[in-house]
Amino acid sequence: xxxxxxxxxxxxxxxxxxxxxxxxxxxxxxxxxxxxxxxxxxxxxxxxxxxxxxxxxxxxxxxxxxxxxxxxxxxxxxxxxxxxxxxxxxxxxxxxxxxxxx
Numbered sequence: 571x572x573x574x575x576x577x578x579x580x581x582x583x584x585x586x587x588x589x590x591x592x593x594x595x596x597x598x599x600x601x602x603x604x605x606x607x608x609x610x611x612x613x614x615x616x617x618x619x620x621x622x623x624x625x626x627x628x629x630x631x632x633x634x635x636x637x638x639x640x641x642x643x644x645x646x647x648x649x650x651x652x653x654x655x656x657x658x659x660x661x662x663x664x665x666x667x668x669x670x671x672x
Contacts, residue, residue, distance in 0.1 A: 585612075586611075586612065586615055587612055587615045587616050587619065588609070588612040588613045588615070588616040589616070590616070590620060590622070590623055592612075592613070592616075593613055593616045593617065593620070593623045594623070594626070594661055596609065596613055597613070597623075597626065597627060597630060598630070600613045600614075601627070601630055601631065601634065626660060629660070630657070633653060
């Protein structure tokens with residue numbers, strides 16, 4: 571299999587690779603280890619091949635790591651709301667037309 575995600579796979583996915591939409595919808599569950607093996611493998615494959623989704627994954631991992639470093643400190647609801655809004659804004663700002671750079 572190629573090391574690049576075909577344009578059509580970004581929209582529809584297949585048995586081996588999730589689509590961008592499915593990846594966006596399931597990313598948090600993937601990062602939390604809450605997906606079945608097949609879905610997790612499909613998302614992992616997509617994240618390897620899709621630069622945009624891979625960058626989003628890296629951003630969420632960095633946020634989780636930063637929060638984990640805080641230890642047992644309570645995270646204020648305002649902070650959680652800002653992070654949620656940031657993630658939502660990332661999803662909404664996606665260009666619906668995939669680029670060849672993918």
